[in-house]
Structure formats: C-alpha cells, structure tokens
Amino acid sequence: MTLLGVLRVVVVLLCVSAGVCAALPVPQNVTLHALNMNYVLKWRWDPDMTPDSARNVTFTTQYMAMFKLKKPKNKQTWTSVCESTPERVCDFTSADLHYLGMWVLRVRAQSGRNVSSWVKTEFCPDRDAAIGPPSALSVTPVSGLLQVAMTDPLTTTNCSMKEYLPNMYYIIQYWKRSSSAEEPRNNLTTNTNLVILPDLESWTWYCVRVKSMDDYYRKASVFSPTYCAQTDGQTPHWQIVLYFLLSxxxxxxxxxxxxxxxxxxxxxxxxxxxxxxxLPAHLHEYLCESGSPETPHLLSLESEPELCCDSPELLLPDPEVPDVPDVPVSKVILEIHMPPRTVEPGIRTHSRHSSCDSGVHSLEGSSQSQRQSELGEVKMEKLGKKMRTEELDEGVQDVIV
Structure with missing residues (x-):
C-alpha cells in the first residue's frame, strides 16, 4: 500500500468519527449569572431534538484563561468544573475565577460515544458580574434623626467588594411612611458606611432602602429590603407627669x-x-387518758401529789397531869397533810365496765400511795433517831408534820 492509500484511509476514518461526534445537538441559550463573585452557568436542552439512540444525556463544563487560546490546541489546558452531570446548571463559584481576569467557559452534551460540539462564552467578572446591595442595613434613631449603618457587599470569602471596586458608593432613598398617598422620596448619595439622614421630623416614622453603584461599568444593584424606624425627640412635659403618676x-x-x-x-x-x-372531747380524752403505758401523755390530768410537811414540834407534858409510868417514853404521833384531790369538771369518771382504764388508774393510785407511805416511814425513822438522843422523863410527845 502506497503512502497515498494510507492517507485516504485516515481521512475516511476522521470523517466517520466526525460524523459520530456531531450526532448530538449543542446546548441552547448558554448564559452566565454572576453576582459579586458568585458565578453560575445555565443552558437549555430540548429532549425532542435528541436522537433515539442517545439516552441519558449528560453535560460537561470547562474553563480556561483567555490568553491561553493563542497557544496551539495541543497545549491548551482546560479545567473541568462539572463533568457528566445530568443537570442543566453548573456553579463556577468554586473555580475561584479572579475578578479582574478574562476567562472562556464552554459546555457540551454527551451520551455514550455521542457528543455535541462545544459552546463557548467569554466572561470578565469585572465587566459582566453585577454587584449586590449592602449585605446588612440598620436604622436607629439618634437625637431626633435617623442613623443608617450599611455593610458592604461581600465576596464568597466574606471580604468587602470594595477591595475590587474601590469607587463603589451608595444611594440612600428615604421617605415618610404614610398609609394614604405616595410620599415623595428623597435620595442621598454617600460613599461611607455610616450616614445620618437630615431634616427629619420628630416622632415620625420613616422608611429607608439602599442600593450599590459603580460608575466604571455603570453597575447598579437592586434596592435592599425596606427598613422603617421612628425618630425620637424631646419628651413633652405632660408625658413626664403622666409616666410619674402611672409609676x-x-x-x-x-x-x-x-x-x-x-x-x-x-x-x-x-x-x-x-x-x-x-380539741374535740374524745380527742382530748384520748390524749389525757391513754390505755397503754407506751403511749405518750401529751396532757396531764392532775399534778403529782405533794407531800406537805411542817417542822416537828415536841409537845411537853402538862405538869398538872400526873405521871403515868406505863406510857412509853418514845411514843410519837405523826400527822401527814395531803392536798385534796379534785377532779376537773367535764372529765368523765371510769365505770366498772372500763376494765382497762380502771386497772391503769388503780395501778397509778397504788404507786402514789406507796410513795407516800415510804416518805412517811423515812420521816418516822429520822424523828425516832432524834427522839432517842433526848431523854424524856415523862409525858406524851406529839410531833406534827
């Protein structure tokens, strides 16, 4: 086979492969949505245009710096972001495309060995990316006016967009809140993040919203959400008096x-x-007269009997009485005076039928009489010893205790 024959075979194979590669249609309406430093590539795909042999169509997206397009194709290095994805959207935010760079993005469809042609789009974030409104906004009353504090739009790394757009500024729009007709709106331009709105009425509600601007590429963001606040002022005297009275x-x-x-x-x-x-009578009786010796006595019905003793007196015999030799010399008369035992009214007496209670009281009475007799015997012994020490000639001696 000559060299010419070999070249013909190669050309035929390339044509066949090119026909196979062009079997799928390209994605339609490829657009890039860029806000600050968030980049999302979107496209449309019509399933009706897909051949019957192509099933499970997926998509691949890539990017490369624009200056590398000048190199030969075999030296161009494309970086894939979304590979073989069934979605019709791809987020390029994670690719970390420099804000001031020039980039080329491309996307194609594929199904097995069938692929479509690449659809390319140029992208410059500084030129094409929109800017967002302030990321945070606060409105506070200060001395009868309103203070507006704004936070710059942020990048994906929470950095201020002013690092890439140093000439960015804000337009503050404020108006008096009213439920009737549309109030005239005032605009205030500033490049600072803290502004005090002038010429406001005291104790009046105002609404504020802000948007970001950059004149180099004429970028303008949408307005931020509306915030409303009421101005303050000097408190009237009647309110002070009213608050004092209420307090x-x-x-x-x-x-x-x-x-x-x-x-x-x-x-x-x-x-x-x-x-x-x-206390009820039955409870009072139960506490005073318990039937068991183990039950504590909370109330005492009567006090312990007291033994009253007087100093003993010796009665000398009457001299007119004749001597009686038969009378013992040491005879002593002992008199013990006990306090009368009274029973409080309302306390019932024990009947014969209450065998348990009568036994307890008889036991208590016997113990008391036993103690009294023991005390009497002790007194007798002491008095007897004292009488034996003295010799009595005659007569009867009486001792009163």
Whole structure:
C-alpha cells in the first residue's frame, strides 16, 4: 500500500468519527449569572431534538484563561468544573475565577460515544458580574434623626467588594411612611458606611432602602429590603407627669398586693399551728387518758401529789397531869397533810365496765400511795433517831408534820 492509500484511509476514518461526534445537538441559550463573585452557568436542552439512540444525556463544563487560546490546541489546558452531570446548571463559584481576569467557559452534551460540539462564552467578572446591595442595613434613631449603618457587599470569602471596586458608593432613598398617598422620596448619595439622614421630623416614622453603584461599568444593584424606624425627640412635659403618676399607682398596687399576701400567709400559719377551735372531747380524752403505758401523755390530768410537811414540834407534858409510868417514853404521833384531790369538771369518771382504764388508774393510785407511805416511814425513822438522843422523863410527845 502506497503512502497515498494510507492517507485516504485516515481521512475516511476522521470523517466517520466526525460524523459520530456531531450526532448530538449543542446546548441552547448558554448564559452566565454572576453576582459579586458568585458565578453560575445555565443552558437549555430540548429532549425532542435528541436522537433515539442517545439516552441519558449528560453535560460537561470547562474553563480556561483567555490568553491561553493563542497557544496551539495541543497545549491548551482546560479545567473541568462539572463533568457528566445530568443537570442543566453548573456553579463556577468554586473555580475561584479572579475578578479582574478574562476567562472562556464552554459546555457540551454527551451520551455514550455521542457528543455535541462545544459552546463557548467569554466572561470578565469585572465587566459582566453585577454587584449586590449592602449585605446588612440598620436604622436607629439618634437625637431626633435617623442613623443608617450599611455593610458592604461581600465576596464568597466574606471580604468587602470594595477591595475590587474601590469607587463603589451608595444611594440612600428615604421617605415618610404614610398609609394614604405616595410620599415623595428623597435620595442621598454617600460613599461611607455610616450616614445620618437630615431634616427629619420628630416622632415620625420613616422608611429607608439602599442600593450599590459603580460608575466604571455603570453597575447598579437592586434596592435592599425596606427598613422603617421612628425618630425620637424631646419628651413633652405632660408625658413626664403622666409616666410619674402611672409609676406611683403601679407601686401602690404592688405594695397593697404584697401586704395582702403577707396577711393571708400569717392567717394561714396562725390557723394551722394555733387553731382557735378547741380539741374535740374524745380527742382530748384520748390524749389525757391513754390505755397503754407506751403511749405518750401529751396532757396531764392532775399534778403529782405533794407531800406537805411542817417542822416537828415536841409537845411537853402538862405538869398538872400526873405521871403515868406505863406510857412509853418514845411514843410519837405523826400527822401527814395531803392536798385534796379534785377532779376537773367535764372529765368523765371510769365505770366498772372500763376494765382497762380502771386497772391503769388503780395501778397509778397504788404507786402514789406507796410513795407516800415510804416518805412517811423515812420521816418516822429520822424523828425516832432524834427522839432517842433526848431523854424524856415523862409525858406524851406529839410531833406534827
């Protein structure tokens, strides 16, 4: 085979491959939506234009710096961002395209070995990307006026867009809020981030919105959300007096409520721990007269009997009485005076039928009489010893205790 034959075969193969590669249509309406430094590439795809043999169509997007297009094709290096994706949108924000650079973006469709041609678009962020409104806006009243604080539009790394657009400025639009007709709107241009709106009425509501501007490529953002605030001013004297009276009334009501609460608590405590109603009779009897010795006695029915003793007196015999030799010399008369035992009215007496209670009281009575007799015997012994120390000639000696 000659060299000419080989070239013919190569040309035929290239033509066949080119026909296969051009089997899919290209994506339509390729556009780039850029705001600040957020870049999103979008396109349209009509499934009706897809051949029957092509199924599961996917898309691939790439980018490259524009100056590299001057190099030979075999030295051009394209970077893929979205590869074989079924979506019709690709976010180029993560590609970190420099804001002041010139870039070429391209996209194509593919299904198996069938691919479409590349659709290219040029992109310069500084020229094509729009700018957004302030990222934050606050309106506060200050001395009868309104202070507007703005935050610059931010990049994807939270940096200010003024680093790339140093001549960016703001247009502040403000007006008096009214429910009736449309109020005239005032515009204020500034390149600072803190502005005080002039010529405002006191105690009046105003609405404010701001947009960003750059004149180099005539960029203008949309307006920010509207914020409304009321201006302040000097407080009228009648309001001061009214606030003072209201505060006095409020303090008085709080004081009265506190006093009522304290009185109520005192009454509850007093009625709980110191009841005014006496105990019922059956409960009083149970506490006073317990049937078991283990039960504690809370109330005492009567006090312990007291033993009253007087100093003993020796009664000397009457000299007129004749001597009686048969009378013992050491005879002593001991008198013990016990306090009368009284029973309180209202306390019932024990009947014969209450065997348990009568037994307890008899036991208590016997113990009391036993103690009294023991005390009497002790007194007798002491008096007997004292009488033996003294010799009595005659007569009967009486000792009163």
């Amino acid at each position: 006095l009334v409020l303090c008085f009501l709080v004081f009265v409520a506190l006093c009522l609460c304290i009185i109520r608590v005192v009454k509850i405590v007093k009625s709980t721990f110191f009841p005014s109603v006496p």
